Amino acid sequence: MIGVHNITKTYAGNTVLNIEHLEIPKGDSFGLVGNNGAGKTTLFSALLDLIRPTTGHIENSGIKVSESEEWKSITSAFIDETFLIGYLTAEEYFYFIGELRGQNKADVDALLAEFEDFFHGEILGQKKYLRDLSKGNQKKAGIVAALIGNPEVVILDEPFANLDPTTQIRLKKIIKDLAADPNVTVLVSSHDLMHVTEVCERIVVLDKGEVVKDLATSQETLKELEEHFNK
Amino acid sequence: MFKHFISLQWKSFWRSASASSGVWMKIFMGFWALYFIGMMALGGWGAYKYINKELCLDPLTVVSRFLIYWWAFDLVFRYALQKMPVINITPLLILPFTKNKIVSFALGKTMLSFFNIIHAFFFVPFSILLITEGNAPVLNVLLWNVGLIALVYANNFLNILLNNKNTLIYAVGGVMAVLGGLHYFEYFDVTQYTAPFFQGLYESQFLFLVPIIVAIGLYIIAFKSFVADLYLDAGLATKSETVKTENLEWLDRFGKTAVFLKNDIKLIKRNKRARTTVLVSVLFLFYGLLFFTGAVEAYEGPVWKIFAGIFVSGGFLMSFGQFVPSWDSSYYPLMMSQNIKYREYLSSKWWLMVMATFISAILASGYLYFGWEAYLAVVVGAIFNMGVNSHVVLWAGAYVKTPIDLTSNKKAFGDKQAFNLKTLMLSLPKLALPMILYAIGHYAYSPYAGYLLVALAGIAGFAFRNMVFDKIERIYRTEKYKTIWAYKQKK
Numbered sequence: 001m002i003g004v005h006n007i008t009k010t011y012a013g014n015t016v017l018n019i020e021h022l023e024i025p026k027g028d029s030f031g032l033v034g035n036n037g038a039g040k041t042t043l044f045s046a047l048l049d050l051i052r053p054t055t056g057h058i059e060n061s062g063i064k065v066s067e068s069e070e071w072k073s074i075t076s077a078f079i080d081e082t083f084l085i086g087y088l089t090a091e092e093y094f095y096f097i098g099e100l101r102g103q104n105k106a107d108v109d110a111l112l113a114e115f116e117d118f119f120h121g122e123i124l125g126q127k128k129y130l131r132d133l134s135k136g137n138q139k140k141a142g143i144v145a146a147l148i149g150n151p152e153v154v155i156l157d158e159p160f161a162n163l164d165p166t167t168q169i170r171l172k173k174i175i176k177d178l179a180a181d182p183n184v185t186v187l188v189s190s191h192d193l194m195h196v197t198e199v200c201e202r203i204v205v206l207d208k209g210e211v212v213k214d215l216a217t218s219q220e221t222l223k224e225l226e227e228h229f230n231k
Numbered sequence: 232m233f234k235h236f237i238s239l240q241w242k243s244f245w246r247s248a249s250a251s252s253g254v255w256m257k258i259f260m261g262f263w264a265l266y267f268i269g270m271m272a273l274g275g276w277g278a279y280k281y282i283n284k285e286l287c288l289d290p291l292t293v294v295s296r297f298l299i300y301w302w303a304f305d306l307v308f309r310y311a312l313q314k315m316p317v318i319n320i321t322p323l324l325i326l327p328f329t330k331n332k333i334v335s336f337a338l339g340k341t342m343l344s345f346f347n348i349i350h351a352f353f354f355v356p357f358s359i360l361l362i363t364e365g366n367a368p369v370l371n372v373l374l375w376n377v378g379l380i381a382l383v384y385a386n387n388f389l390n391i392l393l394n395n396k397n398t399l400i401y402a403v404g405g406v407m408a409v410l411g412g413l414h415y416f417e418y419f420d421v422t423q424y425t426a427p428f429f430q431g432l433y434e435s436q437f438l439f440l441v442p443i444i445v446a447i448g449l450y451i452i453a454f455k456s457f458v459a460d461l462y463l464d465a466g467l468a469t470k471s472e473t474v475k476t477e478n479l480e481w482l483d484r485f486g487k488t489a490v491f492l493k494n495d496i497k498l499i500k501r502n503k504r505a506r507t508t509v510l511v512s513v514l515f516l517f518y519g520l521l522f523f524t525g526a527v528e529a530y531e532g533p534v535w536k537i538f539a540g541i542f543v544s545g546g547f548l549m550s551f552g553q554f555v556p557s558w559d560s561s562y563y564p565l566m567m568s569q570n571i572k573y574r575e576y577l578s579s580k581w582w583l584m585v586m587a588t589f590i591s592a593i594l595a596s597g598y599l600y601f602g603w604e605a606y607l608a609v610v611v612g613a614i615f616n617m618g619v620n621s622h623v624v625l626w627a628g629a630y631v632k633t634p635i636d637l638t639s640n641k642k643a644f645g646d647k648q649a650f651n652l653k654t655l656m657l658s659l660p661k662l663a664l665p666m667i668l669y670a671i672g673h674y675a676y677s678p679y680a681g682y683l684l685v686a687l688a689g690i691a692g693f694a695f696r697n698m699v700f701d702k703i704e705r706i707y708r709t710e711k712y713k714t715i716w717a718y719k720q721k722k
Contacts, residue, residue, distance in 0.1 A: 048568045052712045072570040082719075083565040085494070087501040087637065091476045099490045100569045127473045129501065131638070 001026040001153065001185045002047065006056035009042055009209070017042045017053070017209040024187070026152075029179030031200030031217075032189040033225065039209040040189040041079065044157050047187070048077055060153065073101070077155035078142040086131030090123045090141045093130055094148060101149030108148060115144050118170045135162045143171065147178070154178060155187045160195050168195065175199045193229070197222045235328075236336045264345070271352035278353075279360040291361060291375075295429035296422040302382060303407035305350075309390045310400045313346050324461065334457045338450065341391065347383050354379060367433075374439045378432035381442035388449035392456065474501075487572075491579030498558060499551075502637035505558065508550040512587065515546025516595055519609065523601040533678060536605070537669040537685060540612025541620070541662060543595050547587035548616050548624060549661070555580050555628035556707070557635045560718040567715060573704045577625060581696075584621045588613050604678075611682045611689075612665070618692030620661045622699040629706040632717035664688070 004022035008015055017039040024030050032040050045051045047058055049065040057064050060071040077083070085093055098108035112124065122137050123144075130138060139162050146154055159175070160168050176199055179186050190196045196203055197217055205213035205228060213228060215221050282290040323333055341347075358376055361367045393399055413419040431438040479493045499505045522539035542549075551558075559566055566576070592613035598605045665685045672681030707714075 045564075048564075050564050050567060050712075050715050069570070072568065075568070077568055079564065082562055083568075085562045085565070087498060088494075089474060089476045092497070096490065096494060097569070100571060127475065129474060 001028070001061060002187075003059040004043075004047075004056070005058070007043075007046060007053045007058065008055045009039075009046065009051065010054045015209055017046070019043070019056075019209075019211055022204070022211065024185060026185055027179075027182040028202060029175070029186045029200045030188070031196035031203040032187065032206060033191070033193060033196055033203060034189075034206035035229070037208075038206040040206055041157055042209075043206070044077070044079060044155055044187070044189065047155060048075070048079070050079075071153075074152040075155070076101075076146040076149065076151035076153070077157075078139075078146040078159070079155070079157040081138060081142075083142055083145075084130050084138055087129050089129060090126060090133075093141060094145055097145045097148050101151075103149050111148060112144070115147075115174075118144065118167065118174065120167065136164060136167065139163060140167065143174075147174075152183055153185045153187070157189050158191065159188060160190050160192050172199050193222060193225045197225065233332075233336065240340070267349060268352045271349055272356050275353040275355065275357035276360065279357050279364070283364070290357070290365065291367065291433060292426075292430060294357070295433070296426040298379075298429040299422060299425040300407065300411060302386065303403060305346075305383070306386050306390065307400060307404045307407075309346050309386060310393065313341075313344060313390060320461070321463065324463075330458050330461050334454055334461065338388070338391070338454060338457065341387055342384065344387070347387055350379070350383050370436075371433050374436060375433040378429075378439035378442045381439070381446045385442060385446040385449050388446065388453040391453045392449065485579075485582065487575045488579045488582060491576055492582060495558075495579060495583050498637070504635060504637050505551070509547065511550045512546030512548075512591065515542055515550075516591060518546075519543040519595070519598055519605070523598060523605045533673055533681075534666050534670050536608040537612060537665050537681070538662060540608035540610075541616060541665055542612075543598070543609050544588050544591045544613035545616040545620060545661075546591060548584045548620055551587070552580070552584050552621065552624035553628060554631060554633075554635060555625055556714065557628075557631050557633055557718075558637070560634040561637060563715055563718045567711060573707050574700055577700055577703060581621055581625060584624070585617045588616045588621070607682060611686045614686045614689035615665045615692075616689070618689030619664070622692060622696065623661055626699060626703055626706075629703050629710060632710075632714055634718045634720065 002022075002024040004019050006021070007017060007019045009017040016037070032043065034040050042051065046053050047060070047065065049058075052066060057066065059065070060075060063071045065071055085096065088096065094108050094112060095105055098105070103111075112119075119140060123133075123141055126133070130141060133141070139159070143156060143159055146156065156175075159171060163171060172195060175186060175188060178184050179199065179201065186200075188196065188200060201217050203213070203215045203217055203221060203225070204211055205215075205225070213224075215224065278294065279290045282288050282293045286293070320333060320337065354376060358372050361372050362369055410419070410421040414421060428438070432442075477497065479496060482489045482492050482496070485492055499509060519539040519542070522535055556563070592610055595609045596606060598609055665688070668684045668688055669681035672678075672684040
């Protein structure tokens with residue numbers, strides 16, 4: 001589904017990303033962990049063609065992301081607040097994304113109904129612009145917007161950060177459900193080792209831009225990760 | 232203690248991204264400041280001379296009469312533009328500074344504001360002339376000035392108190408506008424009642440104490456309310472409005488473009504910065520008065536008529552259009568990772584500009600008062616704006632990489648992007664081309680031939696729409712990564 005080939009990204013002589021080869025098959029649930037500055041967001045931004053790698057290329061469904069834009073219709077993401085339109089209400093934002101992804105209002109409403117629990121009554125009908133919501137609620141809106149339009153690739157950068165415990169548990173269930181769908185590839189990054197090991201079948205550890213571990217999740221994974229980061 | 236504040240201020244000024252953005256910006260700002268100072272000084276000098284020589288009246292009496300309007304205008308102007316001193320206070324709250332110190336520094340900072348000092352450039356030359364030419368007693372002139380300075384500072388503190396109280400300031404502005412109107416049409420002259428006070432500042436030796444006491448009183452009240460409000464959920468809270476979800480379904484007839492068009496209309500309605508551009512474009516509507524009334528001699532030439540026509544109908548096109556992708560800067564990565572056709576995105580902005588130009592042209596029908604030829608210039612200008620300038624503006628916008636903070640009005644006037652060479656080059660044909668075309672028609676044949684040429688160029692512009700959009704699309708693609716990067720740079 002997603003292939004990373006000889007990617008490097010260098011800022012003023014400083015290499016922040018250097019991945020020779022990384023293959024993420026369709027239906028995978030892929031977790032990315034690493035300390036600050038390990039290159040997680042850089043990799044995700046490159047996957048979305050938001051930054052241009054210094055060398056190498058990335059393929060999404062066999063399409064080079066920097067050459068064609070065909071992959072955009074099957075890919076969705078929530079990276080940070082720059083994916084939110086601050087002056088819209090949550091509903092308006094969802095409908096806008098829906099329209100861009102070929103979904104009418106009824107489709108969007110049907111999808112939103114599934115997330116009533118997750119929203120916890122704090123997103124819909126709030127009479128507030130997104131910019132006036134709390135960080136956690138903004139994140140909820142952004143994550144759900146990334147699920148509109150049946151995307152085949154879902155990229156979430158640090159989805160657990162800023163969320164309250166209840167919402168974290170609900171989000172884990174949402175991601176697990178997504179991952180259970182053989183047509184959906186989920187990519188998640190996190191600083192929380194417990195959460196990633198719980199929701200992802202495969203975990204890759206980045207350190208200073210390089211892949212240092214590539215694990216299929218098992219009973220021992222959490223321990224192994226903790227040892228790695230405790231060095 | 233104050234040493235710390237001052238060093239923080241100093242760093243925040245010089246290290247802010249906008250200040251370090253280049254020496255050009257500083258020179259530009261310097262020029263503006265000098266221009267204002269020069270105009271004010273010239274105004275002070277000119278006012279004295281004009282009233283004295285041309286009207287044969289006592290300059291002091293005349294100026295004193297109109298000071299009530301000056302006072303009200305100053306207050307409204309401050310309210311619109313002067314920034315509140317609340318920024319950057321939050322991190323200081325838990326440091327070992329007393330609240331009184333923080334507040335007195337913040338208030339003291341506002342006293343040095345440009346809005347207070349600018350008045351001196353009018354009143355100092357005026358007062359000097361009063362003393363040297365009018366033989367007015369030095370002491371009285373000084374007292375008059377002291378009174379006015381106190382009034383300026385009273386406004387300064389009043390503005391801090393009134394902050395966020397929209398209705399009050401609209402009331403003051405509204406009342407003054409009505410009084411001004413009544414005065415102009417000679418129904419009721421408010422200055423008859425207020426002039427004695429301002430005149431009294433000069434004549435009486437004690438009246439100047441009144442504004443001083445008022446200013447001190449307002450300072451104390453502002454100080455107290457500021458200290459009491461120094462909490463995150465009170466004075467330092469960011470305001471949030473209650474809003475309703477809007478559908479704007481009537482726009483759906485524009486097909487795919489409607490998705491963006493709806494968004495753009497919300498953008499303009501809901502963001503301070505975008506609303507300002509609409510306000511500016513309304514002001515542009517009146518710009519033509521300078522030309523068609525013959526108020527400014529330099530603008531008498533026939534070619535200037537078309538210049539006016541372009542500006543009157545194109546205010547929105549120029550003020551909004553020049554920042555086109557930047558309006559979406561805060562969520563540009565979202566746009567770039569969605570399945571968006573640049574053409575639909577662009578044509579939404581294009582439609583917006585065309586509609587605004589059309590509406591401006593209709594609103595400008597007031598110029599029929601100056602003869603239908605004046606209005607013809609506006610209509611022809613509108614056609615040229617819609618056909619040619621709308622494309623040029625979008626094209627130039629493709630090179631704009633200044634992020635816009637939608638929620639603040641800062642930098643609404645005079646952005647450093649004005650010095651982007653490419654945009655500057657591309658803005659030339661917007662004004663020069665129609666003037667040249669008109670001049671060719673006008674001098675070769677007749678004024679109507681000039682208008683016809685400009686209008687034809689506008690109509691021809693529509694034919695090139697697809698070609699230009701292709702070109703812009705390509706620029707957008709190649710500039711994409713640079714633009715995303717630039718928009719990430721916070722101010």
